[in-house]
Amino acid sequence: MGNPCGPLAAQVLICCALMLVVSHQVAPAPSPPAPVTRRSFTWDVEYIMWAPDCQQSVMIGINGKFPGPTITANAGDLIRVEVTNSLHTEGLVIHWHGIKQIGTPWADGTASISQCPINSGENFTYEFVADKPGTFFYHGHFGMQRAAGLYGSLIVNGMDRQKEPFAGEYNGELSMLLSDWYHENVYAQSAGLDGKDKHWQWVGEPQTILINGRGQFGCSLGITRDRRACDRRKKDALCQEGDKSERCELIRRSECGPFCEGSQCSPVVFDVEPGKTYRLRIASTTSLSALNVQIQGHKLTVVEADGNFVEPFVVDDIDIYSGESYSVLLKADQRPSSYWISVGVRGRRPKTQPALAILKYTNSKPDSWPAGMPPETPAWDNVTRSKEFTYRIKAREKTARPPTTVDRRLTMLNTQNMFKGHIKWAINHVTLSLPATPYLGAYFYGIEAIAFDSSTESPDTYDRTYDIQKPPDGQAPAAKVPTTVSDRVFKIAHGAVVDVVLQNANALEAGVSESHPWHLHGHDFWVLGYGDGVYEHGRDSKALNTESPPLRNTVVLFPHGWTVLRYVADNPGVWAFHCHIEPHLHLGMGVIFAEGMEKLRELNVPREAITCGEAKTATLPLAPAMAPPPPP
Amino acid sequence: MGNPCGPLAAQVLICCALMLVVSHQVAPAPSPPAPVTRRSFTWDVEYIMWAPDCQQSVMIGINGKFPGPTITANAGDLIRVEVTNSLHTEGLVIHWHGIKQIGTPWADGTASISQCPINSGENFTYEFVADKPGTFFYHGHFGMQRAAGLYGSLIVNGMDRQKEPFAGEYNGELSMLLSDWYHENVYAQSAGLDGKDKHWQWVGEPQTILINGRGQFGCSLGITRDRRACDRRKKDALCQEGDKSERCELIRRSECGPFCEGSQCSPVVFDVEPGKTYRLRIASTTSLSALNVQIQGHKLTVVEADGNFVEPFVVDDIDIYSGESYSVLLKADQRPSSYWISVGVRGRRPKTQPALAILKYTNSKPDSWPAGMPPETPAWDNVTRSKEFTYRIKAREKTARPPTTVDRRLTMLNTQNMFKGHIKWAINHVTLSLPATPYLGAYFYGIEAIAFDSSTESPDTYDRTYDIQKPPDGQAPAAKVPTTVSDRVFKIAHGAVVDVVLQNANALEAGVSESHPWHLHGHDFWVLGYGDGVYEHGRDSKALNTESPPLRNTVVLFPHGWTVLRYVADNPGVWAFHCHIEPHLHLGMGVIFAEGMEKLRELNVPREAITCGEAKTATLPLAPAMAPPPPP
Missing domain, CATH: 2.60.40.420 (Cupredoxins -  blue copper proteins)
Known part of the structure; x- marks a missing residue:
């Protein structure tokens, strides 16, 4: 196929x-x-x-x-x-x-x-x-x-x-894919999230941050918190059973690490040559965690965000949310040695130890740990620092600018709500539930009416009397809009210029608002601006950056704040736009853009991709030879 | 739908x-x-x-x-x-x-x-x-x-x-569904079974036997093996957090059990009135374990097997394999009190504690444990005892007798084999792998050729030079038939009378042959006989029981032995015939009967049941309105 x-x-x-x-x-x-x-x-x-x-x-x-x-x-x-x-x-x-x-x-x-x-x-x-x-x-x-x-x-x-751009400024590339890992399997995680009332169980913080799929639970290399646990682990898991190599024997006797060559969890070592500059690609596909990346003793020059070049700026560390990616230029300009790369948690009280990797100069001593302590992750709740970093990202010159005329404005209130005893995330009080028939198939076969709720569109905005500083149950009666669960979509005309205002609000618990990295499929968008409190068109729209807004596919919405983005609906398809935090999406934090569906028939959609759910029977007539016999 | x-x-x-x-x-x-x-x-x-x-x-x-x-x-x-x-x-x-x-x-x-x-x-x-x-x-x-x-x-x-039959002989019914439970999830279990060479991991023995979905890990009610583990467990799990009832407070202080009313794992109690007789229905859907059921101080009269009445016989205990069911008559003829019901493992070295339930006479002391020790499960490796029980099962009079003329004889050698580093179970050296398109859909749409290997049928028999007492690698060169993985079927003509000889053999390890409960879909079959060693038509067929063979849907094949069954292919459909042990089926221990397919078009098969895999695209033409546009 x-x-x-x-x-x-x-x-x-x-x-x-x-x-x-x-x-x-x-x-x-x-x-x-x-x-x-x-x-x-x-x-x-x-x-x-x-x-x-x-x-x-x-x-x-x-x-x-x-x-x-x-x-x-x-x-x-x-x-x-x-x-x-x-x-x-x-x-x-x-x-x-x-x-x-x-x-x-x-x-x-x-x-x-x-x-x-x-x-x-x-x-x-x-x-x-x-x-x-x-x-x-x-x-x-x-x-x-x-x-x-x-x-x-x-x-x-x-x-x-x-x-x-920047091609002449670096000599080599390094790549770092960041993720987080839970010891509880995803079936149990989802059962907990789906639980009603007292049966609801939050997945909690991940056990381990992984760098290129490798982490060390309960033992951050040289820095052991629980030596006994680490010792047990070393004996059990680090060296394959029967591996009698000198190295493995050493590990069995030693502190945490060094690890076997063949270990699935040995720390990642990035080799660099002294004096050279590297493009370090960093991407995050965490389930939950917002991360911060630092390299001991080295500055980072940010040059790319989500596949778009940005005006370079120099930082000590970067924040990266799930769904985002960056390239930073890293110059191996320190004394040839080994240095810690530290990846810690931001934005949530960290219960997960920072992940560590090693930047190793080629002519430094083999197998030596870096000297000193790994860089410490900035305070988890220092949101100002995160904003400072994020606000510095501007489009590199020659990046296409956004159109100035807007065809459609959508304002999306992000709330956490209770729905029939279940905790949900909702956009304009609607929590997303996905249908069994893919939207693309429903449109292609013309069976929207039976495949999902196509009677109305998702709501374009929310009631402005809603107080984003208060939990949903603390609202004035008029703003207490009931939460609904729906598979409705936004229908976006082909070619339309769309502005989206993401408006954050308070979660269920008083005084709590979370960061949400929103990811758009099928498009890059321009990030026109961020702000605190309630976005007000007119007042806030004047201050938006339409000169050098960075193009991205993922953007963060800060606690109790707003983010405005713009995109051109020039790519017929059905595209998700959602919070990239896995449990948030699971709890309904997303919307669907059915874009340019009037152009869909011009595309050669492979039938095996879209034949399931209602599409199995609703529109495909049996060939005459296949028809069941007439009733006797 | x-x-x-x-x-x-x-x-x-x-x-x-x-x-x-x-x-x-x-x-x-x-x-x-x-x-x-x-x-x-x-x-x-x-x-x-x-x-x-x-x-x-x-x-x-x-x-x-x-x-x-x-x-x-x-x-x-x-x-x-x-x-x-x-x-x-x-x-x-x-x-x-x-x-x-x-x-x-x-x-x-x-x-x-x-x-x-x-x-x-x-x-x-x-x-x-x-x-x-x-x-x-x-x-x-x-x-x-x-x-x-x-x-x-x-x-x-x-x-x-x-x-x-027997309706007048009992006053009430009791029901017992037996199963076994692993703490490792099935995704990990299957990953272990699929592993190659040293990565193969056997699922091992289950942690707990469940009676009607309830068991007590690490603590068999009054009989504690590990008091500390049990104490921890009691504190953590038995009573819902915050349950301050006297009963729960008692549990927190007491030995293992009694359990909270609302506990998901409290032992099953079967209430009976003194002097009355009960039909106790027992069914086993274990993943692995063959079980033995006993009731302290009570005899059991077997009257039903797999939905077919049998000539009643009295036993102290019954063996039950996965996929089987029995009814036994149980007379509450002992001193009114509580009695242990004990369900232990047979056929494999037991590493799982017997499950316990309680038979409680209605006028006995409330909340008291039965006196004495629960009945002990017969020795796991006493196969003779299992055979004696199984051989006693005869059809009740008036049960339909099998036809005497046989249209097709299939002999199925059961072997455990290595296939490209993977452990498999095979029938006549073919290990079953299932296709993405259901066979029923493939036949209905006439796309057998692309949906599975329909070029030949599964082999009807095996090379008789194969020595069933030796492992596959211990065979003479001529009998060393390579194992193949296939989704081929047996095509069975509508109305055919089919004899199947299940022939057991040695597993991969020398001196080891396992019991396999074979289950047939779509039919009951007559169990014509069992024997040790190699079945020889002529010699052994003369001794088969065609007068009173029990009708069943599941039958055990004993180690190094054979079992013969007969069925009439009067039910058009595609039917699995397989070992009911979950990991054995996972490793390919089954065959497929495509029966009476010439009659399939007379049935009104719902399309949503069979439209997947190759059936999504192979046979369903798009309506003209749906056709993609011609290439430009």
Whole structure:
């Protein structure tokens, strides 16, 4: 199964052409077209027993490993991934986070939205164009499969790397995919989140932060908190049973670490040559945690955010929310030695130890731990510091500017609510529940009426008497709008310019408002501004940045504040826009944009992607030979 | 979604008529037809946090509880179960174990065989006739979902209960559904079973045996092995937090038990009135364990096996294998008091404590434990004792006898094998792997060629030079047949009389051969005989019991022995025949009978049941309005 090559090849060309226009390069000669590079992968997705933090768990792995293989491509390449689902009872989909899926909305990998789950035993081929360079990743987008380990890196280089901004300023690349890991499996996590009243159980904080899929539970390398636990662990898990190598024997006798060569949880070591500069790509696919990254004794120059170059600025550390990615330039300008890389939790009272990795100069002493203590993560509740970092991100010159005329304004109140004894997150008092039939299939087959609630659209805004400083139950009677659960969508006309105001509010507990990283599928958007309190059009819109707003696909909404973004609905498809925190999305924190559906029939949607749920019977007439016999 | 009522109602009548003929009763008057009783259920299948053995786990529950609700019906009733799948990523199906599904093969609830998995968020309505009275149960039949807790009891009474055999001999009914429970989740269990070479991990023995979904891990009521563990457990789990009742306070101070009223793991108490006789229904849906059931101080009279009455015989205890069910008559003829019911492991070195329940005479002292020790389970490796019990089971007089002419003989060698580093179970050296498209759908749409390997049938027999006393690698060169993995089937002509010889052999380890309970879907079969060593037609066939062979749907194959059964292929459908041990089936221990497929088009197969896998695209032409536009 897969997409026929012909139409896609055409799309590749259109897409490449678009990309070239954006990057102000010369359009290709009309003939012959440049050959498209196809990068093909064959993936078997299966349960594996793995010890990502030195404790064995069942995880979702790809080709027998965790994390999944890194995809590296050039912009304009056609990426083809043939996925076989070898999970025994679970369906799966894979979302290519940051790829716009221009002309291939069915390849966005969002269950219930862009496609049917790939059932156990089935295979499905994703085929799409890497539409632009950037630091991306991929992950499961069905239930909480991302949190079960289904993810990996996706790096897209420029078609001509030497012409990329900053290309001359670095000598090599390093890559860091950040995630968090729970010892409780996702089935139990979701059962807890779904629980009613006193049966509700919050998943809590993750046990371990992982760097490129590796962490060390209960023992941060040299810095042991619980020596006995660590000793037990070393004996049990770090060295494969029967490995009698000198190194393993040493480990069995020693403090935490060093780790076996073959260990699944040995710390990541980034090798650098003294004096050289590196582009360090950092992406976060955490389930919950907002993170902070620091490198002992080194400054970082931020140059890319979510696949878009930004005006460079220098920092000691970066905050990164789930769904975001950055490139920073890192100069190996210190005394040749080893240095700690420390990744700690921000925004929530940290119960998870910081993850550590090692930056190692090539000519430094082998196997030595860095000297001194790892850099300390900034105070978890210092939101001002997070805002300062975020506000510094501006588009690099020559980045396309947003249109100045807006066709549609959406204001989205983010609240935490009770619904029939269940805790939910809601947007304008509506909590998202996804249908069994993917929206894309419902529109393609014209069965919206039976596939989801298409009688009305999602609400464009909220009642402004709502007091965002108070919990939902502390509202004045008029603002106490009941929460509803719905699979309604926003219908967005093709080509419309859309402004979205994300308006944060107080959660259920008084005095609490959380940060939410919102991620948009199918698009980059311009981040026009942030602010505290209630956004007021007129007053606040005047101060928005329309000169150098950064393009991104994920943006943070700060506690009790607002964020405004703008995008152009130029990519027909059904696109999710949601909080990238896995349990928040599970509890309904998202909306659906059904965009340019009037153009959908012009696309060659593969039927295997969209034939499930109501689409199995509603629209596909049996061939005469298949029809059941007439009743006797 | 569901089956139209009309055709099914007709099937109900046909089925009732068939049943009446079998039970030698008077056929109904031609008009008006007796009204069909419909028993409707609405089930929501979801993850729940539950403590079946006082330790909290995530389980698959129905309507928020474990085990699933008991279905009670009368023979001839139409059972209608509307299932909503609220698992987040898993498909599911439900098999009605013991129900023949006459005319409704799509309702047999076997994934990849009779239907597509019901995807997350979808609903599906099972509608079928309870074709005969008996002690049945239902369970998941996709991956290892049975072992995850997806099961419950299904009791079918006679249309006229007073006319049932033994009806006058008992005053009431008791019911006991037995299962076993692992603390490791099924995803990890299957990952271990799928592991290659040194990564293979056997699931091991279950932690707890459950009686009606209740067990007590680490503490058998009064008989504590580990008091400290038990104390901890009591404090943590037995009483809901905040429950300050006197009873809970007592528990917090006391030895193991008594348990809170609301506890999910308090022992089952069967109340009986002195002097009365009870029909105790016992069914086993264990994942692994063969069990033995005893009641302190009481004899048991076996009267039913798998929904078929047998010649009554009196025993001290019964052996029961996974997939089997029995009714025993139990007379409350002892001194009014409490008595232990003990359920222990047979056939495997027991590492699981026996489960205990209590038989309590109504006028005995409240809340008192039975005196003395619970009955001890017979030695696990005393196979002779198991055979003696099994061999005593004979059909009750008036049970239909098997046809004497046989149309097809199949001999099935049961071996454990290595296949490319994986441990498998194989039948005639073929290990079963199921296709993504259900066989029933493949036949219905005529796409066998692309849906599975239909080029040849499964092998009818094995090479008789194979030495069943030796492991596969100890065979003479000529008998070393390579193991293959296949989704081939046996095609069975409608109406054929089929004999199956199950031939056991040595496992991978020298001197080891296991017991396997084989279960047939869609049919009862006559058990013609058992024996040790190699079955030889001619010599052994003469000694088979064709006079009073019991009808069953599950039969045990003893170590290094053989079992012969016969059935009539009078029920068009695709039926699994497999070892009922969950990990054995997972490792390929089963075959598929595609029976009477020439009659399939006469059935009104609901399309939503069979439209997945290759059936999504192979045969359903798009309506013209849906067709993609011609290429430009």
